[in-house]
Amino acid sequence: MDNLLCDEVWLSKSANTFEEVISDPVALKSYENEEFEEAFAVCLEKEVLCLPEPDYTKYLHSNNLIFPRCRVIQWFIKCRRRFNLSFGTVFLAFNYLDRFVSICQCNDWEYWMLELLSIACLSIAIKFNEISGLSLHEIQVEGLDYSFQSNVILKMELILLKALGWRLNSMTSFSFAEMLGFDFLEPHHHVKLISRVTDLLVQATLDQKMMEFRPSVVGMSALWCTLDQLFPPTSDTYIAYIMSILNQSQKDDIIKCHKLMETQTSMCVENHHYYCPLSPTTVLLNTHD
Amino acid sequence: MEMAQVKARARTALAMAASASSRKRRKISINNNFVQIKSLSNATVPATGERISGESPASCCSSNGSVDDENRIIKFSDLEVESTRVVTSTCDCGEQQQQIRREMSLTSELRITNSSSQEVDSAEEQITQTKSLPPQKMPTELELDEFFAAAEKDIRKRFSDKYNYDIVKDVSLEGRYEWVKLKP
Numbered sequence: 432m433d434n435l436l437c438d439e440v441w442l443s444k445s446a447n448t449f450e451e452v453i454s455d456p457v458a459l460k461s462y463e464n465e466e467f468e469e470a471f472a473v474c475l476e477k478e479v480l481c482l483p484e485p486d487y488t489k490y491l492h493s494n495n496l497i498f499p500r501c502r503v504i505q506w507f508i509k510c511r512r513r514f515n516l517s518f519g520t521v522f523l524a525f526n527y528l529d530r531f532v533s534i535c536q537c538n539d540w541e542y543w544m545l546e547l548l549s550i551a552c553l554s555i556a557i558k559f560n561e562i563s564g565l566s567l568h569e570i571q572v573e574g575l576d577y578s579f580q581s582n583v584i585l586k587m588e589l590i591l592l593k594a595l596g597w598r599l600n601s602m603t604s605f606s607f608a609e610m611l612g613f614d615f616l617e618p619h620h621h622v623k624l625i626s627r628v629t630d631l632l633v634q635a636t637l638d639q640k641m642m643e644f645r646p647s648v649v650g651m652s653a654l655w656c657t658l659d660q661l662f663p664p665t666s667d668t669y670i671a672y673i674m675s676i677l678n679q680s681q682k683d684d685i686i687k688c689h690k691l692m693e694t695q696t697s698m699c700v701e702n703h704h705y706y707c708p709l710s711p712t713t714v715l716l717n718t719h720d
Numbered sequence: 721m722e723m724a725q726v727k728a729r730a731r732t733a734l735a736m737a738a739s740a741s742s743r744k745r746r747k748i749s750i751n752n753n754f755v756q757i758k759s760l761s762n763a764t765v766p767a768t769g770e771r772i773s774g775e776s777p778a779s780c781c782s783s784n785g786s787v788d789d790e791n792r793i794i795k796f797s798d799l800e801v802e803s804t805r806v807v808t809s810t811c812d813c814g815e816q817q818q819q820i821r822r823e824m825s826l827t828s829e830l831r832i833t834n835s836s837s838q839e840v841d842s843a844e845e846q847i848t849q850t851k852s853l854p855p856q857k858m859p860t861e862l863e864l865d866e867f868f869a870a871a872e873k874d875i876r877k878r879f880s881d882k883y884n885y886d887i888v889k890d891v892s893l894e895g896r897y898e899w900v901k902l903k904p
Contacts, residue, residue: 535874537867543859544867577857583864590871594878 468676474602478647481526481601483533488642490533499542501637503549506574508633510553514565518629522603523556525636527595534594543577551587559599604632607650627657631692644688652688656696
């Protein structure tokens with residue numbers, strides 16, 4: 432309830448701020464907005480409740496799940512395009528998948544298990560975040576090696592919900608980028624910003640090196656890279672402000688993640704691949720969406 | 721009843737064959753016997769009893785044309801086999817008996833070949849059908865149950881570890897929480 436009220440108040444303040452701004456993108460007065468800082472702090476606390484277990488990356492590696500996970504992430508992205516889902520929905524599905532896999536560490540993961548889990552994750556994310564739903568048959572139309580009966584998927588969904596502790600409103604890297612970036616800039620800047628940021632975020636999701644960072648760190652780094660590229664003057668001022676409200680370890684993580692993301696970005700441009708995992712131990716997928 | 725009639729006709733045919741004088745003629749008559757036997761077996765197909773008992777040699781000759789119909793032969797192969805057995809058991813002449821048996825075994829081999837080739841055809845059809853269908857892999861019921869059971873076990877363990885309490889046994893475990901029993 433408090434979260435809801437806080438968000439509402441903040442949004443109204445944001446709207447006022449946009450009205451005050453003339454046409455100079457550099458001068459965004461909302462940097463000093465106290466309600467924003469409170470909301471941001473709440474989101475950082477909330478983030479901790481919806482993370483995969485520690486050493487999740489090691490677990491994936493030791494169980495040969497890095498590549499299957501990439502395949503499944505790619506399937507989510509294809510579904511997003513086919514069914515015109517929001518990126519918020521897809522990133523929720525990413526989050527549910529990673530949390531479940533790190534919680535229920537079956538001794539022998541097989542690919543069909545991951546596919547069944549993915550269908551359940553996407554189905555729940557759609558029910559939670561989208562206006563109109565999809566039938567379990569529609570979801571399985573394309574891109575899967577296995578098919579499952581509806582009752583099996585529903586049972587998987589219930590087990591998934593139990594595993595997640597029914598905490599579905601996860602803070603994802605996308606939701607942080609959305610809160611920190613999209614709401615601060617004028618609407619005519621959104622198109623470029625959103626498409627570029629989401630590309631970086633999807634790449635980060637596929638990259639096992641990036642998985643060690645929290646969603647907030649990844650989200651802020653992606654926003655930083657994009658602002659540097661699209662709006663250099665605004666970037667310096669804005670990033671300085673964001674850094675000022677973070678503690679030292681968070682700052683260090685963001686700086687490290689930002690450097691890594693910049694490196695990966697330049698490699699990605701050279702390879703002309705999008706949504707392509709760039710870690711050396713991962714097999715490159717020739718998917719060009 | 722039908723078997724008795726078949727036996728009677730077989731004896732008649734053999735008697736006619738015995739009356740032949742020359743070897744060549746005997747061979748021809750043996751073939752005739754075989755043809756007649758086929759006709760007889762075909763004739764037994766009609767359901768009407770009266771028609772079977774009322775048949776004359778002339779009607780047998782008129783049905784010879786149907787012998788060439790392969791479908792009919794294949795269709796009623798079981799009946800022919802039964803007739804063959806009956807005829808064999810009633811043979812009196814050793815030499816004729818052997819020749820008849822050889823010819824019948826050849827015929828039966830042909831039938832077996834035909835039927836086996838049909839089976840091959842149907843097998844190929846099944847393969848074709850399988851190929852045309854899109855791949856629809858599904859895990860078995862057992863695999864699914866095992867997966868679900870393992871997942872639920874992990875969830876319960878996670879809960880027990882977090883709150884140091886075993887819900888199933890309703891017993892508190894060692895951990896950071898101290899559980900006090902309340903009396904309702």
